[in-house]
Amino acid sequence: MADSFGDKVAAAVRAHGPLCAGIDPSGALLASWGLSDDARGLRAFCRACVEGFAGTVGVIKPQVAFFERHGSAGMAELERLIAEARAAGLIVIADAKRGDIDSTAEAYADAWLGDASPLAADAVTAHPYLGLGALAPLFRRAAATGRGVLVVARSSNPEGRELQRAVTSSGAGVEDMLLGEIAALNESPDIPPGTVGAVIGATLEPSAFSLSQLGGVILAPGLGAQGAGPADVAERFAGCRPGSVLPSSSRGILTSGADPDALRRQAASLARELAASMG
Numbered sequence: 001m002a003d004s005f006g007d008k009v010a011a012a013v014r015a016h017g018p019l020c021a022g023i024d025p026s027g028a029l030l031a032s033w034g035l036s037d038d039a040r041g042l043r044a045f046c047r048a049c050v051e052g053f054a055g056t057v058g059v060i061k062p063q064v065a066f067f068e069r070h071g072s073a074g075m076a077e078l079e080r081l082i083a084e085a086r087a088a089g090l091i092v093i094a095d096a097k098r099g100d101i102d103s104t105a106e107a108y109a110d111a112w113l114g115d116a117s118p119l120a121a122d123a124v125t126a127h128p129y130l131g132l133g134a135l136a137p138l139f140r141r142a143a144a145t146g147r148g149v150l151v152v153a154r155s156s157n158p159e160g161r162e163l164q165r166a167v168t169s170s171g172a173g174v175e176d177m178l179l180g181e182i183a184a185l186n187e188s189p190d191i192p193p194g195t196v197g198a199v200i201g202a203t204l205e206p207s208a209f210s211l212s213q214l215g216g217v218i219l220a221p222g223l224g225a226q227g228a229g230p231a232d233v234a235e236r237f238a239g240c241r242p243g244s245v246l247p248s249s250s251r252g253i254l255t256s257g258a259d260p261d262a263l264r265r266q267a268a269s270l271a272r273e274l275a276a277s278m279g
Helices: 005-016 027-032 039-053 071-087 102-113 132-145 158-164 174-186 230-236 260-278
Strands: 020-023 059-062 091-098 123-126 148-154 194-200 216-221 245-249
Touching: 005 091, 005 148, 005 194, 005 216, 020 039, 027 039, 039 059, 039 071, 039 260, 059 071, 071 091, 091 102, 091 148, 102 123, 102 132, 123 132, 132 148, 132 174, 132 194, 148 174, 148 216, 158 174, 174 194, 174 216, 230 245, 230 260, 245 260
Parallel strands: 020 059, 020 245, 059 091, 091 123, 123 148, 148 194, 194 216, 216 245
Antiparallel strands: none
16 A cells, blocks of 8 residues: 555655655746746746755745736646655655535645646645635545645644634534544544644644644644744654654745745755754
């Protein structure tokens, strides 16, 4: 049986440490790198990132919105990035935050997790607020292809906290209900362990759900520019299965500039700090 997404991430963390490097080619970053805000600039930005990160980190996370804003030309560069990064041995998480019902969810599964799709990444982020069950087509496709789905459960933006902490009829908060449902999916005989994970902000204090019970990969954005440091990550995710937590930094690394060697040094330094803090 092929390795699950959780197995692949654990192997990458053992080899390179837990850092997930974000790839966010915003207009401001492209300008700071001396690149044009168009498809040509995206291509140069992404190639520098792949060259700098391959062999230094195990996982990258392109933010899909920064490619979508350029239309079809931008999406072509995202396809190119995914292919080149995976060929270089990097695990790619497409930060697309998709989510819908029925045939639309099936189409998202085809696009981001289907073997034949040019956009197929190793995992995709998804929104659960149409109900976690609505994402079942993504879970099934991920299980069949050895890929993953990372469900946004606890985001650090202040607008989301009131909704995510709202109390359900069972007495649990919405975020803890979702985390419990994800844990149950990872124990299902139809889903390889580690297929379904969660996005949990690294700046947030723990909730009532014990993350050691999740059974899936945790993507933890917020490292660096948003305020969380390696020690914070180690404390907030203590007790999680080794190799299951991916602290993510984008701007904190990308401000190093367009030189792949500078990106490599910055990523390697942060990866070492995380490895030392997280054990």
